[in-house]
Amino acid sequence: MVKLSLRSLLMHKLRLFLTVAAVTVGVAFVSGTFVLSDTMSKAFDELYEGLTRGTDVAVRAEAAYSDITTQGQLRPLDESLVDVVRDVPGVEVAQGSLTGFALILDKDGEPIQPGGAPTLGASTSADERLAGAFTYRDGRAPSGANEVALDAASAAKAGYTVGDEVDIVFEEGKQTFSVVGVVGFGETDSLAGATMAAFDTATAQQLLGKTGKVDEIAVKAAEGVGAEELRDDIAAALPEGVEALTGREVAEEGSAAVREGLGLFTNILLVFAGVSLLVGSFVIWNTFNVLVAQRRREVALLRAVGATRPQVLGGIVIEALVIGLVSAAVGLLSGIGLAVGIRELLAAIGIEVPTTSAAVEPRTMVAALLVGVVVTVVAAVAPAWGATRVAPVEALREATPVSGGIGPVRRTVGLVLLLAGLVGLVACAVVENQPLLTGVSTLVGFAGLVTSGPLLARGMARLADRGRRGGGWRMAARNIARAPRRSAATALALTIGLTVVCAVAVTAASTKTSLADIVADGNRSDLILKPASTGAGGMSPGAAEVLRDLDELDAVVEARYSGAQVDGSSSFVVGMPREGLAEVADLGIASGSLDDFGRGSMLLGVKQAQAFGLEPGDGITVTFPETGDVELTVAATFERDAIVGSAYLLSLDDFAANVTSRLDSAILLSYAEGVAPAQVKQSVEAAVADYPNVKVSDPDELTKDAQAQVDQMLGIVTALLLLAVVVAILGIVNTLVLSVVERTRELGLMRAVGATRKQVRTVVRRESVLMSLLGALTGIALGTAAGIALSRSLADQGVTSLEVPVATLAVYLVVAAVVGVLAAIGPARRASRVDVLRAITVE
Amino acid sequence: MTQPALLTKNDESADGTAARVVEARKSYGSGDSEVVALDGVSVGFHTGAFTAIMGPSGSGKSTLMHCMAGLDTLTSGQAFVGDTDLATLSDRQRTLLRRDRLGFVFQAFNLVPTLTAEENITLPGDLAGGRLDREWFDTVVSTLKLGDRLDHRPSQLSGGQQQRVAVARALVSRPDVVFGDEPTGALDSRTSTELLRFLRSAVDDLAQTVVMVTHDPVAASYADRVVFLADGAIVDELLDPTRDTVLETMKRLGD
Helix, strand or coil: CHHHHHHHHHHCHHHHHHHHHHHHHHHHHHHHHHHHHHHHHHHHHHHHHHHCCCCCEEEEECCCCCCCCCCCCCCCEECHHHHHHHCCCCEEEEEEECEEECEEECCCCCECCCCCCCEEEEECCCCHHHCCCEEEEEECCCCCCCEEEEEHHHHHHHCCCCCCEEEEEECCEEEEEEEEEEEEECCECCECCEEEEEECHHHHHHHCCCCCEECEEEEEECCCCCHHHHHHHHHHHCCCCEEEEEHHHHHHHHHHHHHHHHHHHHHHHHHHHHHHHHHHHHHHHHHHHHHHHHCHHHHHHHHHCCCCHHHHHHHHHHHHHHHHHHHHHHHHHHHHHHHHHHHHHHHHCCCCCCCCCCCCCHHHHHHHHHHHHHHHHHHHHHHHHHHHCCCHHHHHCCCCCCCCCCCHHHHHHHHHHHHHHHHHHHHHHHHCCCHHHHHHHHHHHHHHHHHHHHHHHHHHHHHHCCCCCCCHHHHHHHHHHHCHHHHHHHHHHHHHHHHHHHHHHHHHHHHHHHHHHHHHHHECCCEEEEECCCCCCCECHHHHHHHHCCCCEEEEEEEEEEEEEECCEEEEEEEECCCCHHHHECCCEEEECHHHCCCCEEEEEHHHHHHHCCCCCCEEEEEECCCEEEEEEEEEEECCHHHHCCCEEEEHHHHHHHCCCCCECEEEEEECCCCCHHHHHHHHHHHCCCCCCEEEECHHHHHHHHHHHHHHHHHHHHHHHHHHHHHHHHHHHHHHHHHHHHCHHHHHHHHHCCCCHHHHHHHHHHHHHHHHHHHHHHHHHHHHHHHHHHHHHCHHHCCCCCCCCHHHHHHHHHHHHHHHHHHCHHHHHHHHCCCHHHHHCCC | CCCHHHHHHHHHCCCCEEEEEEEEEEEECCHHHCEEEEEEEEEEEECCCEEEEECCCCCCHHHHHHHHCCCCCCCEEEEEECCEEHHHCCHHHHHHHHHHHEEEECCCCCCCCCCCHHHHHCHHHHHHCCCCCHHHHHHHHHHCCCHHHCCCCHHHCCHHHHHHHHHHHHHHCCCCEEEEECCCCCCCHHHHHHHHHHHHHHHHCCCCCEEEECCCHHHHCCCCEEEEEECCEEEEEEECCCHHHHHHHHHHHHC
């Protein structure tokens, strides 16, 4: 049986290729995702391990709480603590270190800004024993107020070498330094993509606005003193709110935080992998179905000469196993390649991912093999089971396999599921903020499509079964109706990809409209200043200070964001000054008065106020990661939280008192009366010329920029889903080729009685188009419904408007038809070249 | 063994022949492995006549029919439908010739399973996009007694009914020649007789030309003339055959 299975596999190379390809893409996606995230974790692990090497104990401020939103924000320590630590017995060296914001400018004065990663200013280690992986590739350590060492990646990017002059922007403004050293971190050129400008400790304190302070104290233990022991000894000497950790604990904590961040990213990629796999399993299921149907006679013959059912079943399962193993192996290898591809894709849009040699964990290999083999075997078992039920007497019959329609039970179940899914989606759209239910409803709806698919295929065929008799549409429609199950399964592979694409497209369109509406609704500012890069960091507070001196401006209002817990739940809070707030934004005060807003009070979004059961005058607790609990009074509630980006608006004074970073995320400006707008914009740009990472936009430009970002995300998602669509196309090709092979005699007959090659090709092509359109129409319908529900689910995340991009959806439909035409090229040619004589001669 | 005189007379002029071949030669392979299927056959088929081609397996009778019907090409020599030399036609032109000027009845698998009987009958015309001669259609359908079967799919028809539908399809376009390739080969004797009567009446009542390959002496006896092939050459012929004269000739040739 094994031999027979293998032989039958090799006899059909094309089919083998198409089937393997279908599984391979899914497996490649899964393994690629794992390889990418493992590689990134490994890169970070190596980095943290390298940085903390030599450090036995680290002392730092205790965080009030810490999660993914706080980004390790900590209060600086008083410098005098370094001496306290140094005096603890068993300490060989103790040294304070600092980090902060420093933006390196290239030789043209443009900021060197990595996407996503921070731009760091830091103190260098005076003592080599605590330097860890921090090494000088070139030059020496900086010393004094005018010297800097740059990370090797930034130096290479901007072409700086030792001896060059470099401009660097800090919170306080721009300064010029002389490059005296180039720094590497072990083998890597940068800290996970971050830029770094390093100074001696005193200079760093002054430049980073932390005079007399340090962020962390690194300790090396004396010979023979254990890290844990020393940690406990030091902890005993520390004041309240300051903690001591071993170097290993710090490294592990850092790695864990990175893993948590990567987890989300990994999960998103795994969703795409799941979509590809689902599509792939449809294609495999279909292929095996056809394969078994075609071999009914062979199977029946085997049964007639004495093969038992388990033998027949086993034979097909062995075929599936072989295909699964081959696909999994190929998929694993392509996955490693794909990981590189995804990283490039992310880099292309400015998200730089740290890298090291590809990490292929055993887990990845197991997952790839499991996924490939299990999916293939499971998809093959149902048809195989059907094959064993072939009565031997079938061997004697004429065998053009006919796949039947569906029974009344399945029809009812299918329609009920479909209806339930759609009702669920409508309910989600009405109720709002039900992302989970939206997902479930979409899946239920899809299950309904799967179950009632053959019915839909028949319906599609009935619709197309018109026009001239003998015309291509009629013949094609009849062929679709002949095997409705197969047609439906083929089309549904396309449905999956399109459902997700359309859902994302609708959500993206809604988001874009919302962005425009937010600005149109509540904005009163004339100009908005934002950091030029969407990555971490912000603008130096110096920029806002300069602008306050301009007479042409009526109001200058900066906004800063920080992670904080409000009434115990993690969120983001925004800090803005009371002064000028009403001039730049119409917050839509619902209750209370803006006049009561100031130090010690906050503005609360209406919905949040309802959720907390708070009214103006009530107290509320905000917990900052650095400083802990702060009691505030609700001054007013407001409607338009989207315009300020948070439903928790604090006064800038309270914000600054609790958050060390003074970087502004946005600065809103309004013009004074009677000035010429173009002129003011010019003088604003001139005023902030020293802050090259500040981008001056008017509200329209800002909206367009934000919308462009949404488009970019849409582009990435579509690109990732493209693979699923490619698999679906392979499925169409597969089905067409197989059905052409099946219909050789019929096609020969048609050719004999006068169908031209072109007419035969037309029939096959239109079959393909009908299947593509069935997939596209169901996918677009379900995807649009899901997209509407999803948009309404994100209402609290700022997606306040709803927009269905009809033109885009129409394009998808046209593309699907074109895809159908393309997929049919090979099969149609094959059909038109059927050997007429052989087809009509009885063998 | 040879009686070429009568045959040659037919070949000399195209008058009165719906299809003919001149010095038709068909071989497969080359060199030592060359197999000759037709070895210089010249024969013509009269308009309005029912001709049977007989011969043992491998005699080339099917190849002769295929080449005359434009389903296959000759290695050398000429094949004509009316005055049209098939060798001058492209594949597409031959396809159109089959569609517009010829009718076919094969042994089995004559019908497109997705089409109804009526759609199968009108298929060549529909492929041509031409208008149907409804009166002629009705005549053909009533002659073949298919009136109550027109909406059925092939799978709902018996073998005999399927072959009748095929005959109807072959006749409905009023072709120059209807070619039958063992049209009764898969039928029992009763339905076989029925079908042959229909073919006979197509010639007698509807003035059609029928050329039929068969190895069944009974089937051949319905023809006006029987042409015998052996080893790729015409070896004999009979006019107004009966079952007995056909059997006799076959027996003589077999010796």
